[in-house]
Amino acid sequence: MTSPKPKLETLAVHAADFKELSKDVVPAIHLTTTYEREEDGSYPQGFVYTRSENPNRNALETALTALEGGDGCAAFSSGMAAISAVLQLLKSGDHVLISDDLYHGTRHIVNGIMARWGLEASYTDMTDVKEVATQLQDNTKLVWLETPSNPLLKIIDIEALSKLSHDKGSLVAVDATWTTPVVQRPLDLGADIVMHSTTKYLGGHSDILGGAVIVNDDALMEGIREIQLLGGAVPSPFDCWLLRRSLQSLPYRMRGHCENAMAVASFLEKQNFVQAVHYPGLESHPQHAVASKQMASFGGMMSLQIGDDETSPDLAMKLAANLKLIVRATSLGGVESLIEHRASIEGEGTTTPQNLLRVSIGLEHPDDLIADFAQALESL
Ligand SMILES: Cc1ncc(COP(=O)(O)O)c(C=O)c1O
Incomplete structure (x- = not known):
């Protein structure tokens, strides 16, 4: 008999299990920023430098990937860093269509910093999916939404919107900070990118600042990973350890x-x-x-x-x-x-x-x- 697929509660506790030589049940915190090479110059364990990889960050990313049902995750030092990483996937001249009621920081980064780099943006009420169809442009490469929205709690039909956006050649990103995978799983509903301010429910105790991006496509993951590595806005090993601990009770x-x-x-x-x-x-x-x-x-x-x-x-x-x-x-x-x-x-x-x-x-x-x-x- 094959074992049943673990449920979300079980994944939250065990998805990021990794055992040290000492077999600690609770993983250690790996504060090191660098890792020793073998005599031949190789890194057989795969760890080179903490901005690119760290066991605590890997464990956190593994857990978030499993909880969201994605293929990969990149953790960031804040929700804003995660938002900016997703926007940096786009190029000058691309257009992003954004839900009209949303976290004000997203609006500020799009209208301020991203506009200076040539990203075009417009806002629309996405509760009416038919209206969204009229707002998608030839150069719309990303549809960005929050549901429930902040602060009016408007609800957007993720499945309908994803289908429409895909038909028009656009990706869909959902800021899922307010819901978490316990309440709603955007990738299952057809979205391409899930973003979190892990500062909120995922951290759960108002004491960790962090962000995350989860995707289910290799090319997207490669793009996000490059921005994570070269942008450098990564969370500390201690923050990763704390956050992974919080996820277990999410x-x-x-x-x-x-x-x-x-x-x-x-x-x-x-x-x-x-x-x-x-x-x-x-x-x-x-x-x-x-x-x-x-x-x-x-x-x-x-x-x-x-x-x-x-x-x-x-x-x-x-x-x-x-x-x-x-x-x-x-x-x-x-x-x-x-x-x-x-x-x-x-x-x-x-x-x-x-x-x-x-x-x-x-x-x-x-x-x-x-x-x-x-x-x-x-x-x-
Ligand atoms: C929905 C939402 N997205 C993103 C952010 C930004 O996250 P952070 O404060 O972790 O940078 C916030 C912060 O309040 C938020 O509420």
Whole structure:
């Protein structure tokens, strides 16, 4: 009898197993930057210099490849380094079509640095795949999206969009930071490139900065590997070790984030002052059907609009100030719940409504999170 294909929880724990001579169950941290040659000048173990390869980074990349169902992964020192590596696959004069609601750093690097190097870009609402068909140009080489998007949690049909983009000769990249492979696997749905800020759920404890790119095509992998090696934005062995350790508990952590978020969103939807709850698990979400089709669960992120004046931050800021348990801070995906007035951090030119708060639901008990929101709303 052949053994069954390991499930995600098992892969998370064992996919990156590698045994040292000492047979440690927990791998050692390889701080070395260089490796000794044999007398004939060869490197039979394959390790030459840590920017090109390191056992801890290899283990992390192996684990992420297995979890995403890809063929290869390159780990980076931040999510932004991973985004910039994908964009550097393109050349001057190429066009990238980008979803209109997304992490503001992506918009800044595309409109600033990449534009200076001749990359063309435009933005469109990708919830309507037919509309996307009209926006693809002859020189569109990459379609870049987030689903759920940041901060409005719009849902894009990855399968339909990938088919359309491939027919027109474009690759599809998904920034999967908000979902992780536990919630959604873009490569299975037809995307070509998965990118993560591993700083968020994959790290899971708000203490590691990192990024990753996973692909299922050898030529793409070769391109990304070259940028990783020559660009040099690689994570340290210690960060790789920590991150690989975090991955081992990812499926169970994500389950908690998703269950808690569903409970909190269902509560908030019924409260006074809460004009809108953007969460794809709610039946009221406009793309709930697409989310149910492509997501295994609905994630730990949501956003709220407080009061009906989209131009005023006052009520939203007051609600955030009233919270006692949920922490006012940027970022997401950690064990602690975080809340943020998004327009403030996005700064000039933001299109995010001023009454919007983005919430990263952590692993506290959902009753305590609901009680915190209840008392904060009561004191408005
Ligand atoms: C969706 C998304 N992508 C990319 C990034 C950038 O990642 P990093 O901060 O690790 O560079 C972030 C950071 O907030 C993010 O939320």
